[in-house]
Amino acid sequence: MADSAARRVRPTPQQLAAAQAKTIPDVLGPDLRVLFCGINPGLWSAAIGKHFANPGNRFWPALHASGFTPRLLGPWQQEExxxxxxxxxxxxxxxxxxxxxxxxxxxxIGGEILAGKVAQYRPRWVAILGIGAYRTAFGRKDATIGPQPVKIADSKLWVLPNPSGLNAHWTAATLAAEFAKLRAAADEG
Structure with a gap:
């Protein structure tokens, strides 16, 4: 299927139901500046096999608005x-x-598995997208949004708000502003 046609694919209710408990592959490589870690894949993402695929998710717009990407990408360009x-x-x-x-x-358990991936790939920064998930996964009950005083393996750690459209506490603008703070820190080293 051509990329442009694939982008118009909308999972059917049956495909969404079948996506329950599926997994999707990571997008990982050496020498990463930032490894963005969602809480878990949503059904839309699992149904099509791409990260942050639900049209209501604000990850891709926040990534672009914060200056991480030179143009607005979407799940179909995740390998870029x-x-x-x-x-x-x-x-x-x-x-x-x-x-x-x-x-x-x-x-x-997911936090332990993620820590193993971080130790293997050694990104400079790890960004967890969801304060509640971070607090639970890593036992940091008092953590707040922003840079953390601890590392995962040797990687610096930043907690960002969950970009899900269900997280109404954060607007598109405030979400992008938080992403931009991480970008500035990642650009410094």
Whole structure:
């Protein structure tokens, strides 16, 4: 299927139901400036096999508005992130309709698995997209949005707001502003 035709694919209700508990591959490589880690794949993402694929998710617009990408990319261009020194993963690998369907133990185990990936690939920064998931997965109950005083392996750590459209506490502008703070730190080294 051509890329432009693939972008118009909308999963059917049956495909979304079948995506429950599926996983999607990470976008990882050496020498990453930032590894962005979602909480877990949503059903839309799992159905089409691409990160942050639901049209209501604000990850791709925030990434562009913050200056991480020179143009607005979408899930179908996710592999282009590697050329920009960016990667994608998740704290928990199992897809669900909502992140709150994950239990604390699943997040803690996912955090351990993610730490192993970080130790292997050694990105300069790891950005966890979701404060609640970070607090649970890594046992940091008092963590706030922004840079963290701890590292994952040897990688610096930043917590960003969850870009899901369900996270109404953050507007597109405030979300992009938080991403921009991380970009500025990543540009410094």
């Amino acid at each position: 992130l590697l050329d920009l020194g960016l990667g994608l993963s998740n704290v928990a690998s199992r897809a669900s309709a909502r992140a709150d369907e994950l239990g604390p133990e699943e997040l803690r």
